[in-house]
Amino acid sequence: MQGLEKKIKDRASELLQSGAVDGIIGWEKGQFEYDPTPAVFTKETGLDNLCYNNFCGANLSKYLVGKITSDKKFAVLLKPCDTYSMNQLITEHRVNRSNIYIIGIGCNGHLNVEKIKAQGISGITAVSASDDHVNISTIYGDSKLAKKEILLGKCEVCRGNVHVIFDELIGEELQTPKPDDRFEMVAKLEAMTAEERFKFWQGELSRCIRCNACRNACPACTCRVCVFDNGRSGIEAKANASEFEEQMFHIIRAFHVAARCTDCGECSRVCPENIPLHLLNRKYVKDINEFYGDYQAGDIAEQRNPLVNFGDDDIEPTTVSDKGGQK
Amino acid sequence: MQEVKEFKPNIVAFCCNWCSYAGADLAGSSRLSYPAEVKIIRVPCSGRVNPMFILKAFEKGADGVIICGCHPGDCHYNTGNFYARRRMALLYSMLDFMGIEKGRTRVEWVSAAEGAKFANVMNKFTSDIIELGECVKLGDIRCKD
Amino acid sequence: MKKIALAKIDSLLEAISKDMNLFAPVDNKSTVNYAEWKSGDVAVFDKMTVRSAKDAFFPQCENMSKFSRDQDNKIIIDKLETCDKDFVVMGVRGCDIKAIAVLDKVFLSEPVDTFYAARRDHSILISLSCSKPEETCFCTTFGIDPAQPKGDVEMYIVSDYAYFNTVTAKGEKLISSLNNLLENAKDSDIDSAKVATRDIMCKLPLHDVTTDGWGAGVLEEMFNRPEWEQLSSSCIGCGTCTYVCPTCQCYDIRDYNGSNGVTRYRCWDSCMKSDFTMMAHGNNRTTQLQRFRQRFMHKLVYSPANNDGEFSCVGCGRCVAKCPVSMNIVKVIKTMGGEKL
Numbered sequence: 001m002q003g004l005e006k007k008i009k010d011r012a013s014e015l016l017q018s019g020a021v022d023g024i025i026g027w028e029k030g031q032f033e034y035d036p037t038p039a040v041f042t043k044e045t046g047l048d049n050l051c052y053n054n055f056c057g058a059n060l061s062k063y064l065v066g067k068i069t070s071d072k073k074f075a076v077l078l079k080p081c082d083t084y085s086m087n088q089l090i091t092e093h094r095v096n097r098s099n100i101y102i103i104g105i106g107c108n109g110h111l112n113v114e115k116i117k118a119q120g121i122s123g124i125t126a127v128s129a130s131d132d133h134v135n136i137s138t139i140y141g142d143s144k145l146a147k148k149e150i151l152l153g154k155c156e157v158c159r160g161n162v163h164v165i166f167d168e169l170i171g172e173e174l175q176t177p178k179p180d181d182r183f184e185m186v187a188k189l190e191a192m193t194a195e196e197r198f199k200f201w202q203g204e205l206s207r208c209i210r211c212n213a214c215r216n217a218c219p220a221c222t223c224r225v226c227v228f229d230n231g232r233s234g235i236e237a238k239a240n241a242s243e244f245e246e247q248m249f250h251i252i253r254a255f256h257v258a259a260r261c262t263d264c265g266e267c268s269r270v271c272p273e274n275i276p277l278h279l280l281n282r283k284y285v286k287d288i289n290e291f292y293g294d295y296q297a298g299d300i301a302e303q304r305n306p307l308v309n310f311g312d313d314d315i316e317p318t319t320v321s322d323k324g325g326q327k
Numbered sequence: 328m329q330e331v332k333e334f335k336p337n338i339v340a341f342c343c344n345w346c347s348y349a350g351a352d353l354a355g356s357s358r359l360s361y362p363a364e365v366k367i368i369r370v371p372c373s374g375r376v377n378p379m380f381i382l383k384a385f386e387k388g389a390d391g392v393i394i395c396g397c398h399p400g401d402c403h404y405n406t407g408n409f410y411a412r413r414r415m416a417l418l419y420s421m422l423d424f425m426g427i428e429k430g431r432t433r434v435e436w437v438s439a440a441e442g443a444k445f446a447n448v449m450n451k452f453t454s455d456i457i458e459l460g461e462c463v464k465l466g467d468i469r470c471k472d
Numbered sequence: 473m474k475k476i477a478l479a480k481i482d483s484l485l486e487a488i489s490k491d492m493n494l495f496a497p498v499d500n501k502s503t504v505n506y507a508e509w510k511s512g513d514v515a516v517f518d519k520m521t522v523r524s525a526k527d528a529f530f531p532q533c534e535n536m537s538k539f540s541r542d543q544d545n546k547i548i549i550d551k552l553e554t555c556d557k558d559f560v561v562m563g564v565r566g567c568d569i570k571a572i573a574v575l576d577k578v579f580l581s582e583p584v585d586t587f588y589a590a591r592r593d594h595s596i597l598i599s600l601s602c603s604k605p606e607e608t609c610f611c612t613t614f615g616i617d618p619a620q621p622k623g624d625v626e627m628y629i630v631s632d633y634a635y636f637n638t639v640t641a642k643g644e645k646l647i648s649s650l651n652n653l654l655e656n657a658k659d660s661d662i663d664s665a666k667v668a669t670r671d672i673m674c675k676l677p678l679h680d681v682t683t684d685g686w687g688a689g690v691l692e693e694m695f696n697r698p699e700w701e702q703l704s705s706s707c708i709g710c711g712t713c714t715y716v717c718p719t720c721q722c723y724d725i726r727d728y729n730g731s732n733g734v735t736r737y738r739c740w741d742s743c744m745k746s747d748f749t750m751m752a753h754g755n756n757r758t759t760q761l762q763r764f765r766q767r768f769m770h771k772l773v774y775s776p777a778n779n780d781g782e783f784s785c786v787g788c789g790r791c792v793a794k795c796p797v798s799m800n801i802v803k804v805i806k807t808m809g810g811e812k813l
Contacts, residue, residue: 035792037706037798062708120519122606139607189424190424198425198464207502209715211715216708216709217796225746231750238745239532239739240533247425247465248386251378251422254421255417269796272796275502287417287421291416306413310409312400316416320419321419387731467730469730
């Protein structure tokens with residue numbers, strides 16, 4: 001990782017120096033090992049703080065949305081999974097491709113500090129990772145964890161080390177983690193009774209504080225004024241005053257990105273209450289695959305997604321609601 | 328002591344102007360009866376029905392929501408009901424995934440000539456909802472007190 | 473000084489919750505949050521809660537009044553009752569105790585917020601001395617002593633025992649009602665634990681954060697600093713920091729139009745949101761830079777200017793731990809030069 005970070009810094013410095021780009025969107029070193037912040041680097045001197053470590057899970061493609069009206073050119077560091085989101089943004093004309101220089105960077109899986117803390121580890125002062133183990137130093141002593149146990153949710157179901165869109169690649173030879181079956185949990189929920197599923201979601205969603213982090217971090221959520229912020233939409237709310245509003249918010253949030261969601265897992269990564277929000281999105285992905293054939297948002301730019309398309313003999317909604325759960 | 332009241336469901340039917348809304352008219356003029364609990368909201372096309380409308384209906388106390396549109400292939404605007412079909416398939420599947428009883432939502436294709444079908448569909452749907460009882464899993468409690 | 477074995481703490485919680493509502497940090501498998509403790513819940517005292525103890529006094533959402541019409545179509549206004557039962561908030565750390573003092577200044581000065589005041593009057597605070605501060609903690613920056621926070625009762629956890637020291641009459645009443653469960657202990661039993669906590673605080677990575685250069689009187693200078701642009705460019709504009717913050721106190725009052733009337737409620741608002749302080753003419757702050765700056769200027773400049781130099785950050789570190797993009801008040805303070813050399 002250290003070697004890769006150096007390469008990225010060198011290349012970023014070249015790009016800024018030559019004037020090829022006006023800024024680099026990358027990660028800036030934080031207070032601890034685990035809190036790099038997405039940042040825009042416009043000066044070479046600032047690049048000292050550019051970092052690429054085991055905690056750079058954030059998907060930077062969303063940061064380009066705000067730059068669509070800018071006439072400046074930005075380079076952006078994208079991991080393989082992030083490039084799907086970028087492709088989707090290009091398809092939806094939410095970014096200006098000609099002003100973006102995509103640097104695809106290698107990835108061998110990113111870590112989730114929440115999972116480390118869930119093991120009762122606190123006071124973290126340093127983290128170093130090898131291929132399959134992570135050493136954590138804290139003021140209360142050191143511990144060693146298996147890397148697989150503390151990967152970000154999205155890395156557990158990694159879709160491989162292929163960048164679907166890029167202008168150049170750095171460190172693409174890194175091995176991405178071996179993925180688990182990404183629909184396992186959705187299938188497990190589908191197999192439960194309706195009552196059990198209702199309890200499950202009630203338990204999860206009741207923790208929602210409506211911070212909107214899931215929405216704001218989502219690279220598919222790019223509306224200028226969100227329906228939940230729009231006083232005239234009839235569903236604007238700043239808090240979940242009733243249980244129904246929790247359900248409503250999350251169904252609508254997931255529905256608005258259905259068929260456009262690349263399953264990048266940002267929603268669950270950013271949730272301060274650790275709600276598995278990606279399961280809702282993934283349920284839509286699974287249904288779309290089953291009803292209308294396999295579809296991966298963002299793997300090819302400019303493709304028509306299944307919800308703005310149709311077939312003569314699509315499944316009837318009534319068939320879906322009659323059968324429920326199992327298809 | 329409160330006496331036990333007969334359950335009168337709230338049913339919302341979104342009906343396409345070009346087919347099922349006329350179908351409802353035909354049912355009426357043919358003196359076919361369908362339950363008074365069904366509240367019809369006329370829409371220009373089943374494709375006009377935003378998934379949010381359905382959730383909104385439940386929020387305000389609906390016990391069942393049904394969408395009626397033109398038979399696939401007969402849409403006044405050619406394709407509106409095809410899009411609606413996909414959208415609603417996903418939404419209904421999601422409601423089921425969240426643990427909501429699967430019978431509370433439905434889509435039926437009813438043409439302007441099918442007055443009898445309209446009455447049948449509404450009778451069946453209403454009796455299904457009565458069997459399911461009041462919708463307690465969806466809905467804002469502030470609408471009920 | 474009284475004590476109880478940690479293994480038996482549930483019996484104590486059981487006894488308290490029999491007569492009163494008890495708020496305590498409860499583990500719900502994914503996160504630890506303050507919640508009403510019920511028999512069978514696991515209370516956790518060595519982990520930071522996601523949300524703060526302010527929930528107990530200033531909940532995210534609360535109904536204020538109801539409007540409906542009577543048979544003659546006259547409008548009836550129901551004023552909802554304020555809290556009238558005593559309740560206990562247990563396990564409140566030094567940072568949250570200080571945060572309650574900050575909130576008191578806002579809600580208890582004229583005009584008094586009756587909902588908040590009623591809850592404060594009826595609350596019995598059991599403060600908790602930190603035994604395992606986290607790397608995100610920096611309460612000492614704001615002059616807080618996490619080893620001995622002031623509550624109605626002070627609670628200390630030392631090896632296998634929880635110790636209770638009563639401070640106020642309210643606390644005395646509570647503890648004496650639990651006498652049959654508690655054993656006597658010596659005041660000196662907790663001394664070494666206090667020293668240990670203070671030692672740990674000096675070793676924490678953020679112990680050197682300082683507010684030098686902030687406070688009343690630097691408004692103009694800080695407001696116009698060029699660093700805001702770079703800092704705010706990372707912010708995604710969600711409300712996480714404001715909702716997990718123990719001192720954020722902004723709220724919005726809204727009407728909910730139900731079938732049988734209107735419910736007027738208030739809920740937390742966030743200066744990070746695009747419709748914060750929206751007025752008829754539009755919005756005061758139209759860019760994320762302005763919203764971002766507002767939050768930190770409020771904590772570090774406006775608040776001390778209006779409250780005798782009192783900052784409205786208490787260094788609990790919740791925003792540090794929870795920001796989706798790890799942009800937080802510590803980074804703001806450090807970028808603007810507030811680090812001890």
